[in-house]
Amino acid sequence: MSKIAAIMTDFVEDIEVSSPKKALENAGHEVVIISDNGKDHVDGKKGTVFSIDRSIEDVDVSSFDALLIPGGFSPDQLRTDERYVNFTKKFIDSGKPVFAICHGPQIFIQAGATKGRTMTGFTSVRPDLENAGANVKDEEVVIDNNLITSRTPDDLDAFNKEIVNALK
Template identity: 40%
Template sequence: MKVLFIAGDEFEDIELLYPFYRIIEEGFKPVIAGKERGGKIIGKHGYSVIADVSFSEVKVEDYLALVIPGGRGPEKIRTLPEVKEITRKFFELKKPVAAICHGPQILISAGVVKGRKMTSVSSIKDDVIAAGGEYVDAPVVEDENLISSRHPGDLPFFASSLIKMLKGKKM
């Protein structure tokens, strides 16, 4: 039961690491995707992770859910065709997608926001609305398969919603 994390340099360290370790505690296997397999991805505050797979190697069918941490990482990878395709495929298959902070920038670029209730960091609220999303200012917003949160202070709510959804969707 693998959960995919997509990350780019300058990701918000705690927004990747907190859910990463929480899902391990619950018996799921996190897998990090980056630009290149084995590549080092450096967080905004200096923590780093190694990509288990490249974006181009990802087979969405092999994963239970997608987690998109915030920080500046989403901005750096949001235009990559593979990242947009991965994201769209998770939505097409109605698999859980959890995005926090600036993570919804990837959802916007992938064209999956229209008609969805969600939240994000306040600085991209206008982008969510312009993409057709219904912005809700709350610690966590669940809309079908989509989970979203605003910032690191919301992580307990974000991780709790993610775990609840994962337990309901076991493969």
């Protein structure tokens, strides 16, 4: 069983949390939802309330086997906070699996983790990734070593399959 860190804040895309979380848990893994200190929940864009398990101040990459970054407006907010940027960069540098969907890859830009990497993201995010040096594909799932990225909720079946496979 692997322990997966899921970083998010308010206005996260609900289904991009609940669907991968369910797939990972059904495969026997634990998903730990991480957000700001003092928060007990995160509100999804569509009204889902997600309970916070840990604060970003209290976690370390060494305690987790993988990182999940769901989309929505959450990643755009997280990328302005060095705690989340550094957490993401340490994960990528560690070689541990990093899963990002929709707007999730935005945080890779601030983490300096795009140059020469192949990835995808939501339509409006792909030009930003390309401008930051990524090789961008318009495909439902793109795997580049430890990075697994996807475009939209429509791609969740393929995304979930690949993230579960990465932890086998």
